[in-house]
Amino acid sequence: MNLFASPMDLSNAPGGDQTWLTSIFPPLFSFLAAFSTTNSYVFNSAKLLLLGTIIETGRRLFIWLVERFRIQYSITAEFTEGDPAYEWLIHFLTHEQLWRRSYDFRVFATNSKRRWSIGTGGSTKEPGTKKGNAEYVPTYEQPLLFRWNGYWLDIRRTMSQATNLPFQYGGTSDSGKIYVTLYTRNFAVLTELVEEVRLLYLEVSRPNVIVHMADGPHYAPTSFTWTNVKCKVRRALSSIVLPNGVMESIVEDAKEFIDSEEWYHERGIPYHRGFLLYGPPGSGKTSTIYALAGALGMEIYSVSLASSFVDDSYLQSAASSIPKNSIFLIEDIDCAFPSREERDNQPNGYIPGMPPMDPPWMLASGSRRSSVTLSGLLNVLDGVGSEEGKLFFATTNYVDRLDPALLRPGRIDRKVEYSLATKDQATSLFAQFYPEAQFPHIMPNHDLSTDSHAEVTVTTEGQSDFDSDSIAQLSKEFGNRVPLDEFSIAELQGYLLTCKKQPLEAVKGVADWIVFQRKERKEKSEREEAERERAKRRRRRWQGYIILRLQLRLRQRMKQMILKGICSSRGVDELV
CATH class of the missing domain: 3.40.50.300 (P-loop containing nucleotide triphosphate hydrolases)
Structure with missing residues (x-):
């Protein structure tokens, strides 16, 4: 059987050798047979056009049948980025390592922003594990088909059109949607899947505090605001x-x-x-x-x-x-x-x-x-x-x-x-920085509360005459030396960080630190006051300039009105 036989051959061939196309479209081929005698090029093009039409019709019919099958025998759920359910699902897919064979990655320097990278489950590592310097995040664009609890799941991810927007408008974020198709008509399977991914997400996120931040505008009515997710210990x-x-x-x-x-x-x-x-x-x-x-x-x-x-x-x-x-x-x-x-x-x-x-x-x-x-x-x-x-x-x-x-x-x-910090807060902060379990052999030679420059020594582990209340004594002395309601907890913490392994030095040096902070505050206050005065003078000059311009405009307007009135009166006199 020759699918592309010429019309002359088709008309002269025996019935068994005629192509199946002539039996389907006899009027069309009769016309083409008559037309082919004058232009064989047009006839060949028409054959290709007809074949392409048949193939495209078959393709669309196949897609239509597949879609009818999906509608009748499957459930499709949409997860939009920015919604918490999207985070549940993307973590589940990463946890199951479904994209482990991906060939397209985005590489980011490790920071507090949560990304679902391969091998580590994003920022969901076990507490105490050391993070690398980079994260390798698959693009998650390959469709997936896998079995879960005896059901087939089809995963497809689409990117948002907002990715073409400039960076400052939040358009380059990995915003998109994930479509999950379950080949079952039982809606309870979908609820079971969502609940499982939610519980897994909560279990993995337990060691961290998840912070969602609104860091850019959204342009589509269906888009979500909370696309910037960070993890804090x-x-x-x-x-x-x-x-x-x-x-x-x-x-x-x-x-x-x-x-x-x-x-x-x-x-x-x-x-x-x-x-x-x-x-x-x-x-x-x-x-x-x-x-x-x-x-x-x-x-x-x-x-x-x-x-x-x-x-x-x-x-x-x-x-x-x-x-x-x-x-x-x-x-x-x-x-x-x-x-x-x-x-x-x-x-x-x-x-x-x-x-x-x-x-x-x-x-x-x-x-x-x-x-x-x-x-x-x-x-x-x-x-x-x-x-x-x-x-x-x-x-x-x-x-x-x-x-x-x-x-x-x-x-x-x-x-x-x-x-601002009270003396009790300063005492508690010092005790937190220097727990007795980590500094068990610190013993002051004499009462630090009576001498701000008391000499101190560090005993060896073999000595047994150690006073177990020495850290508590240092904490109390530190609290007594900090003035009431003058410094914040953050400022005191910043000072203790400069001597985080030297509690004795922290107590001895706090007086000098207080003097330095007071001097720095005074200088800063004087600079700010001088800047405020300069700003007030500039503002007054600017406002005077604005008022002067308004006055000039008002005078010009009044002159125009007066001249207009004089001209009008002269016109009346001339008419009289």
Whole structure:
């Protein structure tokens, strides 16, 4: 049988030798046979066109049949990056080493950002293992087909169209979707798969605190905000040095809230709990939240109101996409409100919604105020998304800048004040840095509390006359030498890091460190005061320049009006 026989041969061939195409399309081939006598080139092209049409029709028919089979005998689930379920699934696929034979990788220097690299399960290594200097992340673009619990799973990953956007707009992130097709009609299999990958994710993430950060705008309505995920080592509650009972009170409050969902619903009270941690920088506000998240096994979703892309709609979208039993953190919430200096610098007082009359160079170099409005922030705290069992935490260094409407109960249910280090906190911090188990042979020659320059010795292991309270004595002496409410815990910690293996030197040198810090603070304060004075003078000159220009324009306008009136009066006189 000759598929491409010429029309003349087809017409003269016996019936058994005629091609099957002539039997299917007899009128067409009769026309082609008559036409081929004048143009054989057109006839050959028509044959190829007809063959291509048949092949394409068959291909589409096959795809249609496959899709009908998928619809009838399979379930397909979509997982979008930025949603927690996407993290569960990508960790499961990496844990099962399904992409171990991938030939396309992206190489990143090891940092705190979580990536699902091969061989290590991303940042999910066992505690205590040493990380390498680089992470090798497969592109995850190859389709997969494997068996799970007796069912076939088809995995396909697609990249988001936002990957073509510039880097500063978040467009080069690995955003995308994963489609999982299960060849079964039992929906319970899908729920079983999701629950298994969730439990595996929680088990592996237990040693860490997972922090989701909003670091760029999203452009598609279905895109998610929380695409930047970082891992931090879980901190013990005892490592947070606060006044006695403060940390324990916050933990008990949060636990009681988590266990009281039914109680809230029965009484029709919004299931929401808001905390405001305020105080000077370095006093332990953010560390408290991280330690609390580790103790409760919750993930943190953090957004900064100072980011240029964060406005009311973005904040609303971000808050509504946070899953249940999570911590929603807004650090430095006061940046959404003008400072006292900004209000004082406004002509005739501060007018909400009006920009400050600052010189352009000062606006460019100064701090940018948030695009989030007070009403937008209140709508987020009062919205439906805030009633899904989330713990809301806000931190600020300047509580006096916050609007009273933000602080009312129902939005902020509990306010916790943080202060500079007390003597008890300094003592506890010293004891944490130098545990007795690691420094068992330190013994002062005499009471350090009466002589700031007491000589000290280190005994040998063979000596048995060691006073077991020597570290406690040094801790107490260190606390006594630190002035009350003058230095933050972070500053004291920075000092102790300079002599982390020398507790005696830490006690002896703290007095000189205090003198140096006071001198440095005084110089810094003088520089800042001088800069503020220069800024005020520049601002006054600029405002005077603006006022002068307005006055000149007003005078020109008045002259024009006067001249116009004179001309009009002269025209009337001439007419008369």
